[in-house]
Amino acid sequence: MIHIGIDVSKYKHDCFIATETVSHQFSFENNQSGFKELLDKLKPYSKQEMIIGLEATGHYGENLKSFLTLHGCSFMEINPFLVKKFGEANSLRKTKTDKKDAQLISTYLRSVDYKAYHHQSYHISALKSLTRLRSKLISMRTRHYNMMTKVLDVIFPEYKPFMHERGYSETSLYILKHYSSPGRIAKLNDDHHDKLHRLSKGKFSYPRFVKLRELAKSTIGVAQDHQLFKLKTSISHVGMLTKDIDETERQIASLMDRYPTKIQTIKGIGIISAAIILCEYGDISLFSNPAGMLSYAGLDSTIKQSGTMSSTGRLVKRGSKYLRAALINVCMMVMIYNPVFYAYYSKKKQEGKHHRVALVHLAKKLIRVIHHLETNQEDFDSKKMK
Template sequence: MDNFPVFVGIDVSKDKFNVCAISNPSSIIFESSFDMSQQGFSSFANKLSAFPKQSIIIAMESTGCYHLNLLAFLSSNDFACAVFNPLTVKNFASLRKTKTDKIDARIIATALFYLQHQIPSSAFVNSELRDIVRARENIIHRIAKVKDNIEKLLNVLFPELERVTNIYSDTILNLLSHFPSAKAIQKARNLDVFFSKDRGRSTKLNAQKLKELANNSIAQYWPMKEKILVQNIKELQFLQQQLEEYDKMMKEYCECSAINLDIEILTSIPGIGENSAMHFLAEVGDISRFSTYKKLIAYCGLDPSIAQSGKSKVEGHISKRGNAHLRRILWLMAVSVVIHNEYFRTYYERKRQQGIPYKKAIMSVVHKLLRTLYAMLRKKEKFNIDYAISHSKQKFNFAYDIVTFLAKNFLTVRGF
């Protein structure tokens, strides 16, 4: 990247943004404050017009949502922009406890001055796909929570039902929305109509068997819990419809963008599906932002935390200071490739044979997978099956490991 003589730091809040422009850390060109409004945006642009546009580079912290419209405005007007992780800017803060928006803008400008050569040419990344996948992820979490509530309620209202059928088939959910307990089913007539319209998973249960099951149930009469169950079923059906809509939105976005090739590259690894690939790309953005795979690992918060004192140096757990959404999708991808991909499954099994616990073994797979994904995306090459190991006759214990871990830690993996 070329050297820019004007470095502009912006501290953004909900109603205003503070600006500090410098030529170097000891030379302030101007400091101003603007309203977070169309007039404020225009006034800021007019202030910058005093300098050649190609001489200006602008940086701001990621604020979740408040910075997005300003960032989009500046980018659409051809200003070179970068967004910093707040942790990066924090390292440039002084030891003084004084903290104001004006000082924060100056610190961001100073950080920009020192980090200018580390900023990639494509620092502005479209956030729309990230918004979609994070909203989808939120829907998945809500679905998992609602399903948990349904299972708890059924354990009281009709505890025998879950043992004999899939309670989330269209048939059973439709039936429970009308007859939400064993007591209600005992009094119900013409249950055959529900089983004749099953459009979900097939079930071995029929109206006669269901009636017999309800008549022999230990469930008592809980009228309020029945009403709550009905509301939970309605919420689940609504969330499932939303999930389908977000899936369509993701595919439509990818078809209209330039990341289809990257999705093909990622999905060439057996065990990685389109949804996982889109989630990964939405969080990572342009892979060229990371000059080495180690920086990508640090961005994910998967680098080890280090405690050093004198000659003593101890590596602890992963730092978890990076992108939590990305860590979650990488974990799910690692679990999937161990199940479906012989190359990664062999690596996982070797770690287990070395006595490494399940969670640490999967984390080793996460690191190996991340290095592989980084290399593939940088080189624009698909997964090379020639590097995969030959088929092993050994039976792996991964299924047992994952079931045991999920049972102990209540990890939710629904939706991927």
């Protein structure tokens, strides 16, 4: 077999080719001529004998992976942390260069089972990019929500407790955008209520409208021009971010039509949550057992054992934070719609587990179920669960 390690970086990549008798090392640029050079170097070898490995280094390797896939070359992505520990176990010297890393990856490939990424797994990277973009857009919107709350604490501190919203509803944003100061809100009339009533689909009742006006009239807040400007700016950003989030979700839904999955057969898991789980794991068939999926999500516990002492600690949290958050959050909905999951959650609570700890146990069970469904291509059936 020919073991080929590629160390990926921004402007160039280093490659180490090791056969049973000789080895060859070279660098190639991250452009078309560099990729052609790599292809020329690989031509003497059979694609069936080549074992190509590269570290998972974010977006720097996307074009290279696309190029390899286009030319029929399979490859294996490796966790950089595993390569680092492998190197530390084989040498006490603290030498780290791109060339050494490429050689280390090639050597590491000799010690593990080769699991090539499927062509479909690579194309799921588009889905992964969109779901992570959505997460970042939501975080940005949340920051503007917090800024709006800080401003309201100064100009109209009674507003937020009265509206009793986790974020800001469409009705609330409309009020703050068009009647930002307490003085203007205090002067609203019945015609304004009709508009708000329709916008809220009947939820913003007339008694609440009257109460809001009274609070605006008697507020202890001070409407300062610079604070009103901050509020206006944040509302504008929230509006743009909301449109971007909606468009991102539409594109995610469109991509999900191309990748049939059994994850959504579990009640409570929507298309966005299913997309995050699917794209973060990639090709689930690469996981021989659920334990590997647990470790990938960082949901396995640390284990310390020495002599007669043995203990388990906190979660490792070395996996994908997006995947881990999605799994734990979706469990809240899964146990609402599936009695068998709620029974398992209740069992953990009765054992004295904290709410978040019980959710982690439920997430582990959910992973085991997902692995079974995707491996056997079965729809979820609660009657089959133990």
